[in-house]
Amino acid sequence: MVKITGSNYIGGQPANNGNSTYHSINPKTQKSSDISFFNATNQEIKKSVKGALDAFQKLQLYTRTDVASFLRNISVQIQILEDQLIQICSWETALTENRLINERNRTCNQIEMFASYIEKGDYVEAVIDKKEGNDKPDIRRMLIPLGPVLVFPASNFPFAFGVCGGDTISAFAAGCPVVVKAHPSHPQTSELFAHAINQAIKKTGFPKGMFSLIHETKPEMIKEMIMQPEFEAIGFTGSYHAGRMIYDLASSRRKPIPVFAEMGSINPVFITKKAIQKRAESLALMLVDSITLGVGQFCTKPGILFIPETANAFVSTIADNIKDKNMGVLLNKSISKNYIDCIQKTLKTKQVKLLAEDTEKLDEGIYDNTLFITNLATYKREKELQVEHFGPTAIIVTYKKLKDLIDLMPYLEGQLTGTIHFENSEISEIKPFIELLKHKVGRLIINGVPTGVEVCYAMQHGGPYPATTAVYSTSVGIYAIKRFLRPVAFQDMPNELLPTALQNKNQGNIMRVVNQEYTRKDVI
């Protein structure tokens, strides 16, 4: 058992000079834990950032094989935490132990995937234009790490988007030190993960400043963190409101830095008449499962279902199923307050009808899975319906004909995902709609559900604003590493001074573009 101290961890060392603290709260019982977590002082924050820069300068001495070992050791250290991690996190987040065991697997698999990927070495995107004759220079280009990265983990995935989640791990994989601001919903879990990383740093001999864990609940101090000049990028997963605030601050810096903020979306689902005719029952069940999965606290939760107005029986099936589902406990007070707020706002919207939920309970602050129904005109008119409602709720919007959905497109903002359910016989009809929807989303799903974000090479978990602040990036999948790399070119550099990936001999057998062609061959 690891002893949880409530300290910040700066380059592996506990630091608790602050005079304000906070506690983690069990969302089921509202009970506070005994451990006081120390908000970091200005000095502690600066120390973490200087440590990160110092580590960054030392990292050139480590090969990508070293980094892969470091990553794999983090995975080992996470597994050493065993049940303590699962139990503490379940206490802090009300997520079930089963769910957390699965999420731990995903998190460790993700770490393994990044380790294998950087071992391969292709990720540096080496490009060589060899000097031919005397009139042109020899130019060679590759990706190098950006520098220290600040990570804000999410509340809803305490593992996969937590301290050892995709942002931290992809930044490490890129060769960037990381300072994590612990999410106040699960500080104990965060400290356990910090312990795992610090152990891995020790075991593999990485620079101590490679990682720091900072606790901070004071807005002015969070701003202070964002403004630290040594940071070169920020990773964030959370609400639109917080993401935009971070983006605005980072853009206002003397030296602005990229912010990779994944801020969720409404994830529209479009369903054709024929899809309902063919598979109403299974489709309804699939959608209800997706809406209520993880108590609806997924950034890919389907928030709006566009359904033909004649599909009354299908609507009833969804409503009945959503009523039958037991409501889970939401992650924290702020999320449950926002959930009730947005349900009440939706209730007050003209032309929106409640299909499932007990309104009396709502007034008492008790919430349940919710389903609304409205029509396209109302949806287009009411801005409130067009933004994410975090939690186990969805709005059905009825439409008359496919053309109506095409007319809807200008009202649809950037989305992480868009889903279409149709039958093969409708392919030619649906094609123009797909072409339009493609430009609104990061991922387009056919006859499935948007929840369940596969960690693989081809995954794109991102999308046009307001889904993210960096449309060209993904926060899930192997290409998440690209967020923390940038190109540099070397002109007429002697072979022995070039980074290994760009030397004539292709020692790592990596894929390179040499004189405009992909090849693994040596340069001769």
Added chain:
Amino acid sequence: MVKITGSNYIGGQPANNGNSTYHSINPKTQKSSDISFFNATNQEIKKSVKGALDAFQKLQLYTRTDVASFLRNISVQIQILEDQLIQICSWETALTENRLINERNRTCNQIEMFASYIEKGDYVEAVIDKKEGNDKPDIRRMLIPLGPVLVFPASNFPFAFGVCGGDTISAFAAGCPVVVKAHPSHPQTSELFAHAINQAIKKTGFPKGMFSLIHETKPEMIKEMIMQPEFEAIGFTGSYHAGRMIYDLASSRRKPIPVFAEMGSINPVFITKKAIQKRAESLALMLVDSITLGVGQFCTKPGILFIPETANAFVSTIADNIKDKNMGVLLNKSISKNYIDCIQKTLKTKQVKLLAEDTEKLDEGIYDNTLFITNLATYKREKELQVEHFGPTAIIVTYKKLKDLIDLMPYLEGQLTGTIHFENSEISEIKPFIELLKHKVGRLIINGVPTGVEVCYAMQHGGPYPATTAVYSTSVGIYAIKRFLRPVAFQDMPNELLPTALQNKNQGNIMRVVNQEYTRKDVI
């Protein structure tokens, strides 16, 4: 001969409803041209943007082969302009006809390069994770165009960074329509290029809204352009001041968009004792040529030379050579005013000595090539010396030992380029310095000069802020296209609905990553 009208061109149609105009001015004679250029009205701006969005939606019907033909036709149309283009541009910019003939070649070669590149098709970065068994989805990812792009061309490269320059052409290549705001230093040249693009649109049957040329000199209207919600990205080449302004506006939009602003830099050159011992004469000539090339109006002009303090003779050779060079005419009034201002500021800086230039002439507003010398301590202290001085001027900074240069690194901001001159016998000594410098620059040049930016695959013309606002991007070279693309993933999409690049059969024989491996094979 093409008749120059002074109109905006919106989707190919002349538009001149505005009531304010401006004229181009010959920088040699200060004479104004007869042609009135009409600042666009708010309505005209909106029309150009709506046209771009409309064109974007039609572009899905065009293949990359079509786009390549369109690009090649632009090159043909530029060549049809023949001497008219060269003469008018030389009149407007004071750049020599020879220089402009070379720049036209580069511009047309660049267009050809993009055409060939998109024909190959590899640029879409297709990634396929094929469904294996039933538990995992089939996911396929590729890059798609972002949408309408706003381009602000540069004054100093009226062709290569002009209306048909790298920003416009790479955006077209990506499949994005472009609205260009003409640079007020060369509006006639801009109209000629607009004519070339509009002819190419006609000849190849592309949507008219693919391109618009807008004249605008009023700051509040330029702001209006940046705020148009339909734009998805901005390309800019110019001063730090203007670039940051555009970045700040674009970041403050309700929907922020990426700004690819290349804002120049001081391009430090570091020279070792041994390099001077071996090749003082040729090195001095090379540096003077680079400093004065194009009247010093290159974003890669070497602005600061770090030279050992014992190298007096070498310093004299540079000074003598720079005095001997004839000063050309600067591009416009604003640039010559800024040049005189920064020379006068530098003159007033304590511990900075003037080595070449006639100060009396300066007081009369007449400028010449200039060279200053100072020491490291002064350089570190004086912020004024650490920013770009646009024009044929450089500052020599003397240092004692290599260690001093390492200590200098924290004072060095992000740069487009960094150059080191050393001898092979110094490789082990210089290596740690190179490692540090690498993290400050976009391109590292060994024993050469930073001017002359080769248009090739491996070129990186970018760098950390304040060299650019997008460290992960390049504005020269083939990967400039990446600025206007973004990834999208398709999950369980029927093969016939997938974009060609992601279908099982690899019809274009493009390079793809299939189940984690590079291959050109079909998916089976």
